[in-house]
Amino acid sequence: xxxxxxxxxxxxxxxxxxxxxxxxxxxxxxxxxxxxxxxxxxxxxxxxxxxxxxxxxxxxxxxxxxxxxxxxxxxxxxxxxxxxxxxxxxxxxxxxxxxxxxxxxxxxxxxxxxxxxxxxxxxxxxxxxxxxxxxxxxxxxxxxxxxxxxxxxxxxxxxxxxxxxxxxxxxxxxxxxxxxxxxxxxxxxxxxxxxxxxxxxxxxxxxxxxxxxxxxxxxxxxxxxxxxxxxxxxxxxxxxxxxxxxxxxxxxxxxxxxxxxxxxxxxxxxxxxxxxxxxxxxxxxxxxxxxxxxxxxxxxxxxxxxxxxxxxxxxxxxxxxxxxxxxxxxxxxxxxxxxxxxxxxxxxxxxxxxxxxxxxxxxxxxxxxxxxxxxxxxxxxxxxxxxxxxxxxxxxxxxxxxxxxxxxxxxxxxxxxxxxxxxxxxxxxxxxxxxxxxxxxxxxxxxxxxxxxxxxxxxxxxxxxxxxxxxxxxxxxxxxxxxxxxxxxxxxxxxxxxxxxxxxxxxxxxxxxxxxxxxxxxxxxxxxxxxxxxxxxxxxxxxxxxxxxxxxxxxxxxxxxxxxxxxxxxxxxxxxxxxxxxxxxxxxxxxxxxxxxxxxxxxxxxxxxxxxxxxxxxxxxxxxxxxxxxxxxxxxxxxxxxxxxxxxxxxxxxxxxxxxxxxxxxxxxxxxxxxxxxxxxxxxxxxxxxxxxxxxxxxxxxxxxxxxxxxxxxxxxxxxxxxxxxxxxxxxxxxxxxxxxxxxxxxxxxxxxxxxxxxxxxxxxxxxxxxxxxxxxxxxxxxxxxxxxxxxxxxxxxxxxxxxxxxxxxxxxxxxxxxxxxxxxxxxx
Amino acid sequence: xxxxxxxxxxxxxxxxxxxxxxxxxxxxxxxxxxxxxxxxxxxxxxxxxxxxxxxxxxxxxxxxxxxxxxxxx
Numbered sequence: 046x047x048x049x050x051x052x053x054x055x056x057x058x059x060x061x062x063x064x065x066x067x068x069x070x071x072x073x074x075x076x077x078x079x080x081x082x083x084x085x086x087x088x089x090x091x092x093x094x095x096x097x098x099x100x101x102x103x104x105x106x107x108x109x110x111x112x113x114x115x116x117x118x119x120x121x122x123x124x125x126x127x128x129x130x131x132x133x134x135x136x137x138x139x140x141x142x143x144x145x146x147x148x149x150x151x152x153x154x155x156x157x158x159x160x161x162x163x164x165x166x167x168x169x170x171x172x173x174x175x176x177x178x179x180x181x182x183x184x185x186x187x188x189x190x191x192x193x194x195x196x197x198x199x200x201x202x203x204x205x206x207x208x209x210x211x212x213x214x215x216x217x218x219x220x221x222x223x224x225x226x227x228x229x230x231x232x233x234x235x236x237x238x239x240x241x242x243x244x245x246x247x248x249x250x251x252x253x254x255x256x257x258x259x260x261x262x263x264x265x266x267x268x269x270x271x272x273x274x275x276x277x278x279x280x281x282x283x284x285x286x287x288x289x290x291x292x293x294x295x296x297x298x299x300x301x302x303x304x305x306x307x308x309x310x311x312x313x314x315x316x317x318x319x320x321x322x323x324x325x326x327x328x329x330x331x332x333x334x335x336x337x338x339x340x341x342x343x344x345x346x347x348x349x350x351x352x353x354x355x356x357x358x359x360x361x362x363x364x365x366x367x368x369x370x371x372x373x374x375x376x377x378x379x380x381x382x383x384x385x386x387x388x389x390x391x392x393x394x395x396x397x398x399x400x401x402x403x404x405x406x407x408x409x410x411x412x413x414x415x416x417x418x419x420x421x422x423x424x425x426x427x428x429x430x431x432x433x434x435x436x437x438x439x440x441x442x443x444x445x446x447x448x449x450x451x452x453x454x455x456x457x458x459x460x461x462x463x464x465x466x467x468x469x470x471x472x473x474x475x476x477x478x479x480x481x482x483x484x485x486x487x488x489x490x491x492x493x494x495x496x497x498x499x500x501x502x503x504x505x506x507x508x509x510x511x512x513x514x515x516x517x518x519x520x521x522x523x524x525x526x527x528x529x530x531x532x533x534x535x536x537x538x539x540x541x542x543x544x545x546x547x548x549x550x551x552x553x554x555x556x557x558x559x560x561x562x563x564x565x566x567x568x569x570x571x572x573x574x575x576x577x578x579x580x581x582x583x584x585x586x587x588x589x590x591x592x593x594x595x596x597x598x599x600x601x602x603x604x605x606x607x608x609x610x611x612x613x614x615x616x617x618x619x620x621x622x623x624x625x626x627x628x629x630x631x632x633x634x635x636x637x638x639x640x641x642x643x644x645x646x647x648x649x650x651x652x653x654x655x656x657x658x659x660x661x662x663x664x665x666x667x668x669x670x671x672x673x674x675x676x677x678x679x680x681x682x683x684x685x686x687x688x689x690x691x692x693x694x695x696x697x698x699x700x701x702x703x704x705x706x707x708x709x710x711x712x713x714x715x716x717x718x719x720x721x722x723x724x725x726x727x728x729x730x731x732x733x734x735x736x737x738x739x740x741x742x743x744x745x746x747x748x749x750x751x752x753x754x755x756x757x758x759x760x761x762x763x764x765x766x767x768x769x770x771x772x773x774x775x776x777x778x779x780x781x782x783x784x785x786x787x788x789x790x791x792x793x794x795x796x797x798x799x800x801x802x803x804x805x806x807x808x809x810x811x812x813x814x815x816x817x818x819x820x821x822x823x824x825x826x827x828x829x830x831x832x833x834x835x836x837x838x839x840x841x842x843x844x845x846x847x848x849x850x851x852x853x854x855x856x857x858x859x860x861x862x863x864x865x866x867x868x869x870x871x872x873x874x
Numbered sequence: 875x876x877x878x879x880x881x882x883x884x885x886x887x888x889x890x891x892x893x894x895x896x897x898x899x900x901x902x903x904x905x906x907x908x909x910x911x912x913x914x915x916x917x918x919x920x921x922x923x924x925x926x927x928x929x930x931x932x933x934x935x936x937x938x939x940x941x942x943x944x945x946x947x
Binding site: 104105107109110136137138139142283284286287290291294320324325326327329330333535538539540541542543544546645646647648649650651652 | 892895896897898900903904905906908918919921922923924926930931932933934935936937940
């Protein structure tokens, strides 16, 4: 028969390390049903039939926090065969508090005192035999980090499970409390199994609402019991819940006196000394800034961006140079070649000749060389010519003037490279990207164009959209795991709490938002470090309001095309993002969805540790894998959907695949035409802008490319066409909508993963889109007020919405004091 | 009435009584701040709130608003 052992203990007591050591790679990581609390189970190494269930790290079995309710529901309803309670030997007193509650459940308990190596090093002594006697259960010494004693601890737990001898708690409370508890057991709990009676009786004495509800007590019994409880409360001059807590700590103090000898009182430990500096009143903030800079610099700028570029442009792009061999040569060549053809052509056209077209079918290198040499010989040495350079990212066009010397250099460079862009594959060790390999494979079997398109631009690009972010994410996850393991993450919450709690966020929300300025996807995933479910959800919902790296080309395009390249647009975008987070935080924390659960900020600041490589890597991998697994499908499918609708459509009455510049015939364009009226109140109810916004869901930088196609092809440049299509006000409204609305599919996948609930996922996406719509509408309608094109109905709506937002911001709000959420613990969920 | 909120940094105070109800009070007590325990106020966060205390041999941070519920001698 299968044996189930629950692993229980405080946070930061080494539970994860012990769990990893006991189960090795044989783990299953998931979530408890309906909540975002992580659920881990694994098979005990060397025992096929022993399952270890890792419960959330908890301090108590109170009914107030999600983790505690999850843990105790599991313990009560699933009744594991034994509990392995891991306690931190360096912090015996508080750790034993949970033990006093676990031993009341009637389930066999084995206590494993962790960090015994540190205890011994400090010269402290724990008398385990005495402790075992006083607790009434087996006690063993371990060091999870060094791996000593863990096998023995597991064996003891298995033996305890097999013996099936129910645990009998040894401690008793004050006489009047015991009297009341005995009464409760006698009056009400005859139907409950004998070994569980005490736990239920104590909970009823504490007036634990969740237990009382579960048992369905009648009013008559309640009033009968209430008399006893009140008598105890009167005598002890406290409420019943506090009496029990007090009694437990008094009992622990008596155990400690017998079993624990501390060598030196006072004196600063290493951890104390570090903490004195790190969270110092004056140095705290500068150190915080430096740490945050390092996290950002490594994960977003240097290592992280190199990883992302490699994954997106290399692995899922054209290809890459193995170990970077040859990449600097290729870059030099590309720089040298640069715009030389444009310069040559500018001079040729000035002379009235025919420009060299290196992509023409009948292009001849020798003829081109002759033309260029001839040009160099005939052009006046003082002549200049203008040519345009287009920025690849933002499509911005700038005019440059070339002199004779530039022409000379250009001819030399163009001839050197045979009038063709240097191919990076010619330099160093070139590894072709996955799409290139697949394409050549498909070409070899003469695959139909539409199928090739579906495979390459649809499926491979879709999978690339998922995996392209993973390398960068892993870099960030390593850093986060280090911050968590070493104990600094708790200090971040300590340092930043004062600012962030005002917006319903946690001090730890700083990291997701900071990372979000680089990329929202790892930003959202970084919210995993926030323990409190409410704060975490709020962070997930608001992180993508901050402009990410992919939005900057779009912002630059709007700034360049509509606002004459004003730097205020980009700066403003960040302020809008920050304001959106603050406003949303304050509004949302007062709504029913968020006001439900209490979030007391009474947090342990764990001692600083040196993180172990194994734990850091494991944490990195678990988080990265859960993104691929839980977010991958939605990202791939939606990317394929948008690709299909934008590259298929009806041309000349027949349905088929379109080329890039035929986008106006696509299914997506038809959809855009059908729904663009929705955006009319925002001032840009045309299909081109609508389609651009939709393609932005695949990746925000796509907005630039789509607008380039849809607004290009006319007489003027893309920028002048966009400038003509938008006014300053509608441009601002378009910008704001795209900044604040639902993020790209990859980020939506991350939101889905972190929310772990369909309802919350749609609430988040719906809120973001709704908020973006409302703000864009207000900007457009109020803006029209100044330009005199007032739309009365729109204005009334805008003012009503402003009033609503102000009301939501200032309405009174009271923090809830009990956990509203129902937590169910399913057998195999 | 003295509370933990007003306790000076570096001082050690003894808890006399806990006010308040529900989740916050239970949480504070679960973390070991109970009647009669000694609490050493270590420091205040760089932005002035929350505070860090040592209780029962470990470090705990709590907001000043919550510290106000803890009466001290």
